[in-house]
Amino acid sequence: MTPFESFASKAVPLPIDNVDTDVITPIGRVLEGAEALVRYAFESLRFAPDGSLRRDCPFNDPAYAGARILIGGENFGCGSSRETAVWALAGMGFSAVIAPSFGGIFFSNCFKNGVLPIVLAAEDVAAVARHAAGGSEILVDLGRQRVSAGALERSFEVPALRKEALLDGLDDLGLILKRQEALAAFETRDRLERPWVYLSPA
Amino acid sequence: MAASLFDKLWEGHVVDHLGDGMDLIRIDRHLIHDLSGPASLKMLSERGLSPRAPELTFATPDHRVSTEPGRTGGGSPANDKALAVLRRYCDRYGIQLFDLNDAEQGIVHVVGPELGLTLPGLSLVCGDSHTCTHGAFGALAWGIGNTEVTQVLAAQALIVERPGSMRVSFEGELGPSVSAKDLILHLIGREGAAGGARHAVEFAGEAVTGLSMEERMALCNLAVEFGASFGLIAPDETAFAFLEGRRFAPKGELWEAALQSWRRLPSDPDARFDAEIRIDASTVAPQVTWGVSPEDVVAIDGRVPDPAAAEGEKQAEARRHALDYMGLEPGAPIEGTPIQHAFIGSCANARFGDLAAAAEVVRGRKVADGVRAWVVPGSQAVKRAAEAAGLDQVFRAAGFSWREPGCSMCLAANGETVPSGERAVSTSNRNFVGRQGPGARTHLASPVTAAASAIAGRLTDPRRLGAGG
Numbered sequence: 001m002t003p004f005e006s007f008a009s010k011a012v013p014l015p016i017d018n019v020d021t022d023v024i025t026p027i028g029r030v031l032e033g034a035e036a037l038v039r040y041a042f043e044s045l046r047f048a049p050d051g052s053l054r055r056d057c058p059f060n061d062p063a064y065a066g067a068r069i070l071i072g073g074e075n076f077g078c079g080s081s082r083e084t085a086v087w088a089l090a091g092m093g094f095s096a097v098i099a100p101s102f103g104g105i106f107f108s109n110c111f112k113n114g115v116l117p118i119v120l121a122a123e124d125v126a127a128v129a130r131h132a133a134g135g136s137e138i139l140v141d142l143g144r145q146r147v148s149a150g151a152l153e154r155s156f157e158v159p160a161l162r163k164e165a166l167l168d169g170l171d172d173l174g175l176i177l178k179r180q181e182a183l184a185a186f187e188t189r190d191r192l193e194r195p196w197v198y199l200s201p202a
Numbered sequence: 203m204a205a206s207l208f209d210k211l212w213e214g215h216v217v218d219h220l221g222d223g224m225d226l227i228r229i230d231r232h233l234i235h236d237l238s239g240p241a242s243l244k245m246l247s248e249r250g251l252s253p254r255a256p257e258l259t260f261a262t263p264d265h266r267v268s269t270e271p272g273r274t275g276g277g278s279p280a281n282d283k284a285l286a287v288l289r290r291y292c293d294r295y296g297i298q299l300f301d302l303n304d305a306e307q308g309i310v311h312v313v314g315p316e317l318g319l320t321l322p323g324l325s326l327v328c329g330d331s332h333t334c335t336h337g338a339f340g341a342l343a344w345g346i347g348n349t350e351v352t353q354v355l356a357a358q359a360l361i362v363e364r365p366g367s368m369r370v371s372f373e374g375e376l377g378p379s380v381s382a383k384d385l386i387l388h389l390i391g392r393e394g395a396a397g398g399a400r401h402a403v404e405f406a407g408e409a410v411t412g413l414s415m416e417e418r419m420a421l422c423n424l425a426v427e428f429g430a431s432f433g434l435i436a437p438d439e440t441a442f443a444f445l446e447g448r449r450f451a452p453k454g455e456l457w458e459a460a461l462q463s464w465r466r467l468p469s470d471p472d473a474r475f476d477a478e479i480r481i482d483a484s485t486v487a488p489q490v491t492w493g494v495s496p497e498d499v500v501a502i503d504g505r506v507p508d509p510a511a512a513e514g515e516k517q518a519e520a521r522r523h524a525l526d527y528m529g530l531e532p533g534a535p536i537e538g539t540p541i542q543h544a545f546i547g548s549c550a551n552a553r554f555g556d557l558a559a560a561a562e563v564v565r566g567r568k569v570a571d572g573v574r575a576w577v578v579p580g581s582q583a584v585k586r587a588a589e590a591a592g593l594d595q596v597f598r599a600a601g602f603s604w605r606e607p608g609c610s611m612c613l614a615a616n617g618e619t620v621p622s623g624e625r626a627v628s629t630s631n632r633n634f635v636g637r638q639g640p641g642a643r644t645h646l647a648s649p650v651t652a653a654a655s656a657i658a659g660r661l662t663d664p665r666r667l668g669a670g671g
Binding site for chain 1: 221257346356452457497613615632636
């Protein structure tokens with residue numbers, strides 16, 4: 001994973017609540033493979049039934065070309081655990097998603113793939129989206145945990161561990177593997193208390 | 203200090219506190235399947251790792267298998283290839299696989315409890331969002347992504363952020379033809395699809411303790427559609443009776459020791475929750491969705507919402523979009539909407555009790571002309587039990603297809619779809635745009651509502667057919 005760096009970029013506003021991961025990566029495209037799931041991400045929003053690009057969809061608006069930030073609605077990325085949803089966003093060039101709330105599994109998957117999910121209050125998300133409309137840039141500073149949209153500046157929360165993993169470009173398997181000794185000690189104790197959990201002899 | 207069921211489950215699995223509410227959690231059971239499994243197993247192999255405790259991981263193909271009677275695979279070259287990859291890695295790593303037509307195969311969330319792989323007090327994960335189903339037994343169970351599947355295989359632990367706690371109490375008795383599915387859809391409709399977000403939700407109250415394990419699983423299955431991190435129900439004698447004697451459940455002295463431990467799991471009487479919701483279950487009618495999120499739901503005797511009556515332009519636009527996709531008129535009664543497909547299946551509602559309840563509605567009746575009606579049992583064990591009880595004959599005589607176990611039309615990963623523009627009543631858990639196939643229109647409902655609708659050829663109040671609970 002590439003280390004996450006602060007950046008300023010255009011942002012695509014998608015002010016729709018409950019955008020689910022089936023909408024982000026429809027199952028038929030998931031099964032077609034890595035290229036199709038990016039090309040057809042948000043297919044029902046971006047494409048008309050005849051396969052042409054919908055002009056009224058912000059993803060297709062040239063004003064947002066090159067955007068690395070997506071501004072979503074409530075419960076963005078709800079639904080299926082499919083990590084393809086994050087792979088598709090990354091494949092489309094997005095490095096951050098700003099929304100009032102996220103689907104839990106999607107939120108967690110983002111950190112595994114170098115994508116930063118940012119939770120802001122709904123009115124702040126709306127203000128950032130207004131600023132972004134028409135192509136103005138938004139600044140995302142992970143080190144300082146701040147989002148700037150013109151005069152509007154808001155801080156966001158991110159657990160230190162996740163922040164460092166993003167800044168270092170690591171998923172957290174390394175961190176888990178480093179604690180295998182603690183895990184072994186836990187299991188030794190736990191095996192005495194709950195022997196039925198362990199389906200093999202020690 | 204008084205602790206909740208969730209507190210006890212969480213604290214019983216913390217290996218290390220990592221700060222800011224992030225904890226290293228030990229994983230007791232891991233289920234894998236043919237959709238997220240192959241890529242994660244491949245990732246493990248590519249990173250030069252191997253499973254730390256393969257005896258705690260179990261696999262079965264469900265998402266991508268054909269459910270056609272006489273099936274031999276996934277119904278497409280890509281699905282057959284995924285199954286081959288799953289088989290190869292399970293064989294290489296010593297992971298027990300319940301293969302396509304094995305006696306134990308089925309939907310992971312049906313199979314886990316059937317085999318006693320799911321137990322109270324366990325932490326259990328699977329690369330599938332509906333893993334919250336297993337919380338019905340008082341297990342700490344949740345869905346994870348591909349990368350985390352690889353991590354669990356490699357390390358048998360995950361870094362997880364501790365959520366807040368919520369208790370949802372369903373008081374009173376269920377009305378006729380009202381099931382757990384209706385309770386959870388009603389809750390999601392009232393509180394929204396993010397109503398339980400960032401919370402571990404314990405379902406309690408007399409309407410919940412009175413449910414069978416199958417109904418409890420249906421309730422917890424849709425916890426993720428409520429946005430919840432976990433769905434939980436305190437384990438009790440009903441849960442213990444379900445599990446006793448199951449293949450992987452403890453036996454003899456171990457069973458007795460486990461029982462003692464499990465009896466300490468329920469929330470202490472004065473346990474505190476960050477949020478509390480109370481619902482009078484006796485006021486809940488059979489539910490059916492009208493839109494493209496499980497929160498878009500009304501009572502079967504209700505009406506399609508009007509965008510003009512929405513709270514704000516954003517909700518109005520969401521409603522217009524949903525009604526346009528669903529082909530529904532604002533203000534129209536939802537009952538009576540013609541359907542072309544009826545799907546009784548999925549990890550929400552494909553257990554024996556679901557099929558038995560649906561069969562009672564169907565018995566002696568015929569599926570309406572022009573309706574394709576399917577029953578897809580949740581597992582081989584469900585299928586055998588249903589056949590032993592003659593349920594397959596009831597369904598077949600009415601004109602239903604009686605199929606092989608798998609996820610099937612719930613997510614249409616196996617080529618079994620609802621055609622674009624056509625309308626299905628479905629006992630599954632998601633009515634998202636394109637979920638059952640591009641352009642498919644899905645109405646979520648309980649098994650008895652789906653059965654009554656298949657017979658009438660239109661969305662139908664099961665109470666009209668005198669359907670039981």
